[in-house]
Amino acid sequence: MTILETRALGKRYRHRWALTGCTLSIPAGHVVGLVGPNGAGKTTLLNLATGLLAPTAGTIEVLGEPPASGPAQLARVGFVAQDPPTYAGLSVADHLRLGAHLNPTWDAALARDRIDRIGLDLVQRAGKLSGGQRAQLALTLAICKQPELLILDEPIASLDPLARREFLQGLMEFTASHQASVIMSSHLMADLERVCDYLIVLVGSQVRMAGEVEDLLGTHRLLTGPRRDPCTYPADWHVLTASHTDRQTTLLVRTDSDIHDPAWAVDEVGLEDLVLAYMSQSSKAEPGPAPREEVQR
Amino acid sequence: MIEFHLDARSGVAPYLQIIQQVRRALRLGTLTVGDQLPTVKDVVAALAINPNTVLKAYRELEYEGLAAAKPGVGTFVTATLNDGSLAYGPLRRDLERWLAKARQAGLDDESIEALYRDTFRSASKEKAI
Amino acid sequence: MIWLTWRQFRGQAWVASATLVVMAVALTLTGLHLGHMFGISGIATCHTRGDCASVSTTFINQVQANSTYKVFNTGMVILYGAPALIGIFWGAPLVSREFEAGTFRLAWNQSVTRTRWLAAKLALLGLAAIVTTGLLSLMLSWWASPIYRAAALADGSNGGAGPNHLDPLLFGASGIAPVGYAAFAFALGVTLGALIRRTIPAMAATLAVFAAALLTMSLWIRPRLVTPAHMISALNPANIDGVNIQAGGRMLLTAAVSKPSGLVVSSQIIDTSGRVFTGPPTQACESATASFQACSASIARLNLRQLVSYQPASRYWMFQWYETAIFLGLGLALAAFCFWWIGRRRLS
Numbered sequence: 001m002t003i004l005e006t007r008a009l010g011k012r013y014r015h016r017w018a019l020t021g022c023t024l025s026i027p028a029g030h031v032v033g034l035v036g037p038n039g040a041g042k043t044t045l046l047n048l049a050t051g052l053l054a055p056t057a058g059t060i061e062v063l064g065e066p067p068a069s070g071p072a073q074l075a076r077v078g079f080v081a082q083d084p085p086t087y088a089g090l091s092v093a094d095h096l097r098l099g100a101h102l103n104p105t106w107d108a109a110l111a112r113d114r115i116d117r118i119g120l121d122l123v124q125r126a127g128k129l130s131g132g133q134r135a136q137l138a139l140t141l142a143i144c145k146q147p148e149l150l151i152l153d154e155p156i157a158s159l160d161p162l163a164r165r166e167f168l169q170g171l172m173e174f175t176a177s178h179q180a181s182v183i184m185s186s187h188l189m190a191d192l193e194r195v196c197d198y199l200i201v202l203v204g205s206q207v208r209m210a211g212e213v214e215d216l217l218g219t220h221r222l223l224t225g226p227r228r229d230p231c232t233y234p235a236d237w238h239v240l241t242a243s244h245t246d247r248q249t250t251l252l253v254r255t256d257s258d259i260h261d262p263a264w265a266v267d268e269v270g271l272e273d274l275v276l277a278y279m280s281q282s283s284k285a286e287p288g289p290a291p292r293e294e295v296q297r
Numbered sequence: 298m299i300e301f302h303l304d305a306r307s308g309v310a311p312y313l314q315i316i317q318q319v320r321r322a323l324r325l326g327t328l329t330v331g332d333q334l335p336t337v338k339d340v341v342a343a344l345a346i347n348p349n350t351v352l353k354a355y356r357e358l359e360y361e362g363l364a365a366a367k368p369g370v371g372t373f374v375t376a377t378l379n380d381g382s383l384a385y386g387p388l389r390r391d392l393e394r395w396l397a398k399a400r401q402a403g404l405d406d407e408s409i410e411a412l413y414r415d416t417f418r419s420a421s422k423e424k425a426i
Numbered sequence: 427m428i429w430l431t432w433r434q435f436r437g438q439a440w441v442a443s444a445t446l447v448v449m450a451v452a453l454t455l456t457g458l459h460l461g462h463m464f465g466i467s468g469i470a471t472c473h474t475r476g477d478c479a480s481v482s483t484t485f486i487n488q489v490q491a492n493s494t495y496k497v498f499n500t501g502m503v504i505l506y507g508a509p510a511l512i513g514i515f516w517g518a519p520l521v522s523r524e525f526e527a528g529t530f531r532l533a534w535n536q537s538v539t540r541t542r543w544l545a546a547k548l549a550l551l552g553l554a555a556i557v558t559t560g561l562l563s564l565m566l567s568w569w570a571s572p573i574y575r576a577a578a579l580a581d582g583s584n585g586g587a588g589p590n591h592l593d594p595l596l597f598g599a600s601g602i603a604p605v606g607y608a609a610f611a612f613a614l615g616v617t618l619g620a621l622i623r624r625t626i627p628a629m630a631a632t633l634a635v636f637a638a639a640l641l642t643m644s645l646w647i648r649p650r651l652v653t654p655a656h657m658i659s660a661l662n663p664a665n666i667d668g669v670n671i672q673a674g675g676r677m678l679l680t681a682a683v684s685k686p687s688g689l690v691v692s693s694q695i696i697d698t699s700g701r702v703f704t705g706p707p708t709q710a711c712e713s714a715t716a717s718f719q720a721c722s723a724s725i726a727r728l729n730l731r732q733l734v735s736y737q738p739a740s741r742y743w744m745f746q747w748y749e750t751a752i753f754l755g756l757g758l759a760l761a762a763f764c765f766w767w768i769g770r771r772r773l774s
Contacts, residue, residue, distance in 0.1 A: 029349075030349075031347050031349075050531075050535055051771065052531065052534065052771065053771055054770070054771035068534075068535075068539070068771075070539065071537050071538060071539060071542075072537075074535065074536065074537045074538070074539065075537035077535070078535070079531065079535040081528065081531035081532070083528070084532075085527060085528035085529045085531050085532050086529070086532065087434075087527075087529055087532075088527070090433065090434075094433060097429065097433075098429075098430055098433075098536070099536070101427070101429045101430060102427065102430065102536035102537060102538045103536055103537040104537060105537070138532070141532070142535075145536070145537060165345055168345035169341075169342050169343070169344075169345045170342075171345075172341035172342065172344075172345050172346065172347070172348065173338055173341055173342035175341070175347075175348055176337045176338040176341045176342075176348040176351075177338045190305065193305070194303075194305065194311075194344075194345055194346050194347070195345060195346060195347050196347065197347045197349050197350070
């Protein structure tokens with residue numbers, strides 16, 4: 001089953017395309033990281049996935065159905081928006097009641113348990129909570145309706161390290177206990193490296209890279225060697241970045257085959273460096289290779 | 298029940314770190330046959346890592362014959378690596394001698410560690426091939 | 427959805443309830459006093475004595491001089507204010523506050539579709555608006571019933587003292603018209619809030635549009651909604667209040683209307699053949715030295731008549747129903763638009 005399936009998805013605001021030609025097929029059972037510079041289209045893609053926006057071009061299906069197509073589909077997807085919004089005048093207990101009344105799949109015991117562990121005061125108004133507490137409250141609301149898919153739009157960008165860690169702990173615990181999938185957009189590579197096993201890189205309104213982290217790390221290599229002419233590279237190399245001094249050439253390469261040429265020193269690439277390499281590619285350049293079809297495990 | 302920790306900067310993949318920590322616990326006797334390994338849920342709740350990472354580590358341990366999963370209950374230790382610290386005596390002494398030689402050759406602590414790591418890695422690679 | 431609607435509406439509901447209670451208390455206390463005054467005025471038995479017109483007029487004058495009349499005026503202000511305030515404080519923030527705070531991203535991702543969310547809020551708050559305004563109108567009508575009864579009896583004797591049901595100012599604060607206004611104002615507020623997406627501008631816009639709609643209806647549309655009745659009567663020279671002599675031998679006259687009670691749409695001076703009288707001016711009126719009385723007397727000899735187009739007071743309930751239906755209809759149309767607009771999914 002795919003959690004997100006898009007075909008040539010695009011969204012235009014007046015004269016600007018916020019997202020173009022987005023084709024993805026993400027299998028279930030993953031924690032997906034959505035990375036990219038500001039304005040690249042991450043929030044647009046997530047808003048399309050939750051049904052807050054309608055596409056200008058292409059199609060999108062979430063859990064096999066069009067987004068927000070009815071109460072049943074809405075119950076299967078949880079959403080935590082950027083700067084998680086909460087009702088400032090409503091107390092924590094009121095928010096839980098909101099969740100209970102508006103979601104038939106609400107798990108009240110899970111809610112009580114989470115609130116206890118987070119340590120929130122039920123009577124306190126959401127407007128008086130700290131940023132981290134509000135984020136946890138929003139996550140609780142999204143989690144306790146027991147969705148199959150959780151979508152989070154930069155939920156922890158403005159939180160301190162402890163609050164971020166606690167948020168991710170809660171998120172991962174839910175993922176493990178309910179076998180849920182997660183799509184999370186973020187700037188913070190350190191957090192993404194910890195929790196994501198599938199990555200989408202969005203730059204300049206286009207998908208530059210999409211695939212399982214293990215696969216990506218396994219097929220990208222940093223090669224250092226004596227200065228070489230580009231036309232001498234093997235055909236199946238896809239060179240992402242290349243830098244040359246008068247003596248030395250350094251390449252970041254994507255390839256399926258092994259590097260046999262002994263002149264090259266081969267190193268693995270860290271995830272952050274990989275993502276940065278994709279992000280630094282000019283947005284006018286041809287987008288990277290089409291996202292690979294993932295083999296179901 | 299043991300607890301895992303994660304060194305995000307060590308360059309070692311998280312799932313490998315978990316495996317290493319299980320093996321160390323087995324060696325030290327902290328874990329014995331029949332003990333339950335922490336549930337996936339508890340591990341990720343403590344470490345904030347992807348559940349698949351833990352699943353992969355546990356599968357690897359199963360493959361090595363050290364643990365077995367009981368569906369719906371948990372993962373349990375099935376074998377031990379604790380074969381007595383006496384056997385390490387000779388190895389320890391060899392190592393001490395080598396260290397003395399390295400110091401005499403003028404290596405400082407960092408260089409000793411680097412030399413060891415480098416040799417260890419290339420030896421492991423050769424072993425894999 | 428019912429719980430959530432109530433919880434978010436709680437504050438406004440308390441304010442409305444408090445207002446109703448305060449109004450009820452004030453109107454009851456003064457109303458009883460008014461009833462007492464009515465009792466001792468002798469109007470109830472005036473038919474046996476045949477002096478209805480005079481005791482009624484006396485009663486009305488007494489009431490208007492009395493400070494309890496202030497309560498009536500306050501009540502009218504509240505009754506006009508209620509729909510406007512409902513539109514501004516119940517309608518405009520309904521959707522716009524969700525946009526401003528971003529909470530629509532929370533509310534519309536629960537297991538409830540937007541349509542259902544909006545439907546519950548519109549229905550429950552709309553109902554509250556109708557009930558609140560209906561109660562207010564009922565209370566005020568109960569309070570003013572002695573005055574209207576006296577006014578009907580006092581009718582005509584000295585220029586129609588007392589409140590006239592079709593009077594533009596009174597019409598919108600009585601009967602069921604306020605209920606229509608409230609429904610319309612509420613739907614208007616929600617619509618403008620959904621379009622503008624910011625609370626304060628939406629509130630301002632709601633007030634402006636509502637006021638404009640009400641003024642348009644009462645000044646232009648209502649008088650022409652039903653073909654007016656006509657009445658031709660001999661022109662009473664005492665009613666002439668304007669003699670306008672123009673070049674070319676024209677004299678235009680304007681006169682006040684003394685009968686009938688109701689809403690006057692237009693009044694014209696016509697001659698015996700039925701055409702509007704335009705002159706020529708009489709000698710007495712042309713002369714610069716003659717008095718106004720001489721001029722009026724000369725006009726009286728012309729046997730002119732006054733044609734009054736008016737809406738009789740008996741049509742009061744017909745107008746009430748029409749107007750309420752129009753505003754309710756507008757309200758429903760606006761609500762339908764809201765459903766369509768919010769379902770459009772262009773909102774991030």
